[in-house]
Amino acid sequence: MRDRALAPSRILIYFVVSLMAAAWLAPLVVVVLNSLRTNEEIAQASMIGWPKHWAWSNYAAAWSGFCVAETCAGIRPYMLNSALVTIPATIFSTLLGAIAGYAVSLWRFRGDSWIYGIVTLGLFLPQQMRLLPWTIVLRDIGLINTLTGLVLIHTIQGLSFTTLFCRNYYVAIPHELIRAARIDGAGFFRIFWRIILPLSSPILIVTVIWQFTHIWNEFLYGVTFTTGQQQPVTAALIALSAAIADIPKHGVQSAAVIIAALPTLLIYLFGGRYFVRGLTAGAVK
Amino acid sequence: MPITTITRRRLLAGSAAALALPAIARAQSAVKPRLTVISQWSAGSDGAAITALGKKFEEKGGIWQHSPVPGFTTEMMNKLRAQIIAGDPPACSQLKGPEIAAWSKIAPTVNLDALVAAAGYEKVVAPDLARLHKPGGKWISLPLQIYSTNMLFLSKRAMDKAKADKIPVTWADFNDLAEKMKASGITYPIANGGTRPDDGQKFEASLAGISPTVYRAAIMNLDKKALEGPEIKAAFAQVRKIADWSDPNVGAQPYATNLKRFVDGEMGMLIMGGWAQGVLRNAGFKFDDYVIAPGPSDNTKPVFLLNADAFIFWQRKEADLQAGQTLMAQLVMDPAIQTMYSQITGSIPVRTDVDLSGEGWSDGQRRTAAALKDAVANNQAVLSLAHNMAQENGLTAAMIDVITEYVKNKTITPEQAVTRLADAVEGAR
Numbered sequence: 001m002r003d004r005a006l007a008p009s010r011i012l013i014y015f016v017v018s019l020m021a022a023a024w025l026a027p028l029v030v031v032v033l034n035s036l037r038t039n040e041e042i043a044q045a046s047m048i049g050w051p052k053h054w055a056w057s058n059y060a061a062a063w064s065g066f067c068v069a070e071t072c073a074g075i076r077p078y079m080l081n082s083a084l085v086t087i088p089a090t091i092f093s094t095l096l097g098a099i100a101g102y103a104v105s106l107w108r109f110r111g112d113s114w115i116y117g118i119v120t121l122g123l124f125l126p127q128q129m130r131l132l133p134w135t136i137v138l139r140d141i142g143l144i145n146t147l148t149g150l151v152l153i154h155t156i157q158g159l160s161f162t163t164l165f166c167r168n169y170y171v172a173i174p175h176e177l178i179r180a181a182r183i184d185g186a187g188f189f190r191i192f193w194r195i196i197l198p199l200s201s202p203i204l205i206v207t208v209i210w211q212f213t214h215i216w217n218e219f220l221y222g223v224t225f226t227t228g229q230q231q232p233v234t235a236a237l238i239a240l241s242a243a244i245a246d247i248p249k250h251g252v253q254s255a256a257v258i259i260a261a262l263p264t265l266l267i268y269l270f271g272g273r274y275f276v277r278g279l280t281a282g283a284v285k
Numbered sequence: 286m287p288i289t290t291i292t293r294r295r296l297l298a299g300s301a302a303a304l305a306l307p308a309i310a311r312a313q314s315a316v317k318p319r320l321t322v323i324s325q326w327s328a329g330s331d332g333a334a335i336t337a338l339g340k341k342f343e344e345k346g347g348i349w350q351h352s353p354v355p356g357f358t359t360e361m362m363n364k365l366r367a368q369i370i371a372g373d374p375p376a377c378s379q380l381k382g383p384e385i386a387a388w389s390k391i392a393p394t395v396n397l398d399a400l401v402a403a404a405g406y407e408k409v410v411a412p413d414l415a416r417l418h419k420p421g422g423k424w425i426s427l428p429l430q431i432y433s434t435n436m437l438f439l440s441k442r443a444m445d446k447a448k449a450d451k452i453p454v455t456w457a458d459f460n461d462l463a464e465k466m467k468a469s470g471i472t473y474p475i476a477n478g479g480t481r482p483d484d485g486q487k488f489e490a491s492l493a494g495i496s497p498t499v500y501r502a503a504i505m506n507l508d509k510k511a512l513e514g515p516e517i518k519a520a521f522a523q524v525r526k527i528a529d530w531s532d533p534n535v536g537a538q539p540y541a542t543n544l545k546r547f548v549d550g551e552m553g554m555l556i557m558g559g560w561a562q563g564v565l566r567n568a569g570f571k572f573d574d575y576v577i578a579p580g581p582s583d584n585t586k587p588v589f590l591l592n593a594d595a596f597i598f599w600q601r602k603e604a605d606l607q608a609g610q611t612l613m614a615q616l617v618m619d620p621a622i623q624t625m626y627s628q629i630t631g632s633i634p635v636r637t638d639v640d641l642s643g644e645g646w647s648d649g650q651r652r653t654a655a656a657l658k659d660a661v662a663n664n665q666a667v668l669s670l671a672h673n674m675a676q677e678n679g680l681t682a683a684m685i686d687v688i689t690e691y692v693k694n695k696t697i698t699p700e701q702a703v704t705r706l707a708d709a710v711e712g713a714r
Contacts (some may be wrong), residue, residue, distance in 0.1 A: 041547065043541075043544065044545055047542065068355065069324075069327045069336055070339060070351060131367075135367045135370045139371040144371045172644075223364065224364050224367050227352045228353075237326050238331075239326055239353065239355030241328075276456065
């Protein structure tokens with residue numbers, strides 16, 4: 001073992017991997033360092049540099065201080081809005097996707113492959129193309145400018161992805177299992193609940209990570225279908241950064257970006273090892 | 286589960302629209318003015334200025350309901366479109382340039398002619414600017430503040446280093462000064478950035494400085510002959526000089542990243558809008574660090590490239606919103622409000638009759654306002670391409686594509702650039 005650890009090929013691999021990791025992490029390092037420097041310091045020196053004195057106040061300003069027009073409440077209320085949209089939409093789209101994926105992979109019915117095809121077609125439609133149809137739908141059901149409307153959008157749009165992934169995972173499950181359960185008298189939902197769902201944790205973790213990250217980071221719908229105080233955190237971040245007539249506030253921006261990225265970062269940290277496992281499990285079949 | 290809430294909401298919304306609103310409108314003759322506003326202004330001095338305007342609106346007894354849509358213009362347009370389709374346009378929204386005419390065809394707007402006449406506003410607005418805000422001959426929108434996109438900023442330390450004290454007036458003066466700076470050891474005499482609007486500004490400043498008449502014909506009126514004329518080629522040649530004197534490592538970063546080097550005298554000149562003043566001040570630099578003058582003009586009279594922010598007013602049936610629109614229009618045209626607004630953002634008032642000699646105005650603002658007056662008198666105030674004042678978004682994007690590629694790719698010759706620009710215009714029309 002010891003010999004192998006010191007072999008030149010090993011050293012080379014570690015060297016290359018460390019180099020790639022350093023390149024990958026460099027932007028994050030810049031953001032973390034800038035989140036601890038004052039705006040004046042960054043403007044007068046350069047974007048890249050070591051903090052002269054630690055400006056923790058950036059985090060306070062980012063969390064509850066900076067102004068979006070008349071409202072000076074920092075990023076906090078917008079984080080809550082994003083959570084109120086992301087959490088229900090992730091749960092609904094994952095559950096519905098699991099049921100749909102289970103139906104199209106393990107049950108045969110007329111037009112099943114067509115339905116599967118049409119559902120996954122949603123993956124190929126650009127966001128902008130769906131904006132106007134959604135506007136009309138939300139208007140007609142009276143949900144424009146509500147967070148409920150956003151939950152509906154993300155639940156339905158998420159279905160394309162969650163159905164695709166769950167279906168690809170479930171086709172690996174032996175059909176004998178389903179047949180045996182049917183002989184025992186179990187119906188569609190009982191089989192799903194008792195047999196399929198307990199087998200699904202790897203793929204459910206994948207879809208949860210994927211959905212959570214996408215919905216949390218989404219900007220276009222979030223900013224179009226909400227108003228004022230209901231906007232998601234991405235809108236607040238853009239508000240903080242899009243001032244052409246002002247010097248960029250890199251310090252507070254960096255702090256806000258880090259705070260806003262924390263929820264997705266935590267999801268990855270806890271579910272990350274399932275992510276690759278679940279992805280490959282689905283990809284083989 | 287969502288189905289039940291949907292139906293309930295739908296019923297509520299339906300009954301509210303059918304019964305409540307017209308009843309309120311009929312019952313109350315003297316309503317409290319209310320205004321729903323959509324704008325991009327959320328951060329920094331823009332956010333502070335619109336907040337101050339809202340406070341004034343509230344002081345006059347109104348209810349101010351501002352919904353900032355942060356980000357680029359596209360996002361705000363999406364939001365506006367969604368609200369219009371939903372049958373709930375804002376009473377007032379930020380819009381500028383030829384987009385005012387384009388959007389006024391999508392939903393009914395408010396005719397402001399009577400209010401404008403009562404305020405005597407038309408006399409004090411630059412003619413090209415007034416035309417933009419009254420498509421079809423009726424005022425439907427009101428300009429609020431003006432920036433010039435081609436002010437020339439000179440670094441005092443770089444001037445000292447080059448032993449130069451004369452402010453360049455023509456492009457030849459400008460080029461001489463840049464050479465002089467280069468000879469005195471300043472590697473990059475130009476401090477501009479590399480964003481799309483920045484590249485567009487380099488071009489529009491060059492062309493308008495060479496000939497405002499050709500600028501108006503080629504860029505504003507898209508005259509084919511003017512677009513292929515010798516002045517366009519000369520403008521591209523000037524842009525190449527500017528690009529050669531700039532730091533190529535700026536990439537697509539904003540000019541603000543160079544301000545420190547500009548003030549230190551490592552860079553000499555910046556062609557930028559008047560807003561750069563506010564940026565320099567906020568970054569902790571002093572007025573003594575630099576000089577501001579109108580951008581180079583070969584006929585020696587100032588050329589003013591206009592960039593103006595405006596509000597458009599959308600038709601609403603509610604009496605309180607209509608009262609709010611009247612109050613807002615009066616406020617926007619009020620010299621005191623324009624003064625307050627411009628002093629926060631660093632722009633200049635739309636009204637040419639505001640006195641800028643008092644406290645609260647900077648030297649740069651006074652020079653900008655004087656340049657506007659001169660330029661209007663000589664018919665040399667033209668509309669900015671880079672800041673979406675001269676053409677609609679699609680055409681602007683096509684033209685800026687050509688310009689920004691030319692700035693970055695030095696193998697393209699000015700002759701080729703002229704053809705490309707003319708082709709781009711032809712293709713986008």
